[in-house]
Amino acid sequence: MSTVDLVSFDDALATYDPVMGLEVHVELGTRTKMFCGCSTELGAAPNSQVCPTCLGLPGALPVVNATGVESAIKIGLALNCEIAEWCRFARKNYFYPDMPKNFQTSQYDEPIAFNGYLDVQLEDGEVFRVEIERAHMEEDTGKSTHVGGATGRIHGASHSLLDYNRAGIPLIEIVTKPIEGAGRRAPEVARAYVAELRELIRALGVSEARMEQGQMRCDVNLSLRPIGREKFGTRSETKNVNSLRSVERAVRYEIERHAAVLDEGGTIVQETRHFHEDDGTTTSGRVKEEAEDYRYFPEPDLVPVAPSREWVEELRAGLPELPRVRRARLQAEWGLSDKDMQAAVNAGAVDLIEATIAEGAPADQARKWWLGELSRTANETQRELAALPITPAQVARVSALVKEGKLNDKLARQVIDGVLKGEGEPDEVVEKRGLAVVSDEGALTTAVEEAIAANPGVAEKIRGGKVAAAGALVGAVMKATRGQADAARVKELILEKLGV
Known part of the structure; x- marks a missing residue:
């Protein structure tokens, strides 16, 4: 199905009701792996952070990472979940080169956290509740690098390289219940949910959740059903989507693609799909397995996890200020209207504004630069605001130069442009470009x-x-x-x- 075959988004929503399910994998920021003592530090030489346990060699026995369990409970509590009094690990069996044991140690029917929810705020201020099915612990797989092809995928490659440094890194998988009722706002709801979840994870301090580095990635499940029908349609699963913008685009594209297939009398194949950042399309991966295809059974080498109620309540009492509460506090401190605060949230600028204020800039100036010149640049270059090559400290320095009368707004914009282009710190750009205000x-x-x-x-x-x-x-x-x-x-x- 090419892009020319798609049904328009409006036409698709006139006939069909989208139902979503979002599965978000978060790499925990522990020092060691989930079931062994190998380091999780990034950037090491391939296969230098492995041991008999994470390679699945005979006789090696796993031990649960206590910090990983603690992080999982914190996430569950922040998502308003119930925390299991007793749960255990299972073996998810499948054969793939990046899984050295030929099974993944995960949780199946007994997750550590379940039955929660996360309220997310949309661009117009509407709050949409996303219900959480479960949050469970598991381990990451290794990394395959396909060499010799034009696309970097296995098809057409001459050979593949395997790095097992990532195999065994602790993961939390957070699975929503079917998200119904979003209608035409489904793409926006998906993006807002992942954005809010990322903020929450960072606030808990359990992961940096950097999507561009694979520390947080989203699998987008989507199906369509004719308006008025209760039974769900057949779903597709777009794997490993790694930016907020791409989550939104993947949902929109799959709505248009499903509608085109159904309008032509075709049948949706239950399959995994790959998302392409360059054009926002998806392509077929493989037929999607059902749970029974993985032949789950309890992990015989690990004892069950039974967190005491006292420990759970201690962790609950120690939770930090959560994102929605923090935003309300900052809005009051900065004196912003609901509309202005929502603009900062939509732009992904709240953390940046707060950090710029901490560097000495007045709140109105910090907000002005991040939501003005810098947001425009981010939109033009199709990047997240936080990915721009400029720091809150540099923005605060530009603000200070304006306050000191050494720059006006026009010159300040040129200084910001110079910093973004790698010309140095603000004061260096002023000197190199000769941008100081004429004060003679x-x-x-x-x-x-x-x-x-x-x-x-x-x-x-x-x-x-x-x-x-x-x-x-x-x-x-x-x-x-x-x-x-x-x-x-x-x-x-x-x-x-x-x-x-």
């Missing part, structure tokens, strides 16, 4: 006198009381100084010279 009173006075002499008619209007006409002379001076004069000081000098 003599030079400003000369420029003002020349502007008055060149515009006698405007000068006469100002003398006659039409002060607003001074804007034309200010513009002339700003042009003469290449925008590097302080406009307010220029106006003062003009009025002084004209005796107004």
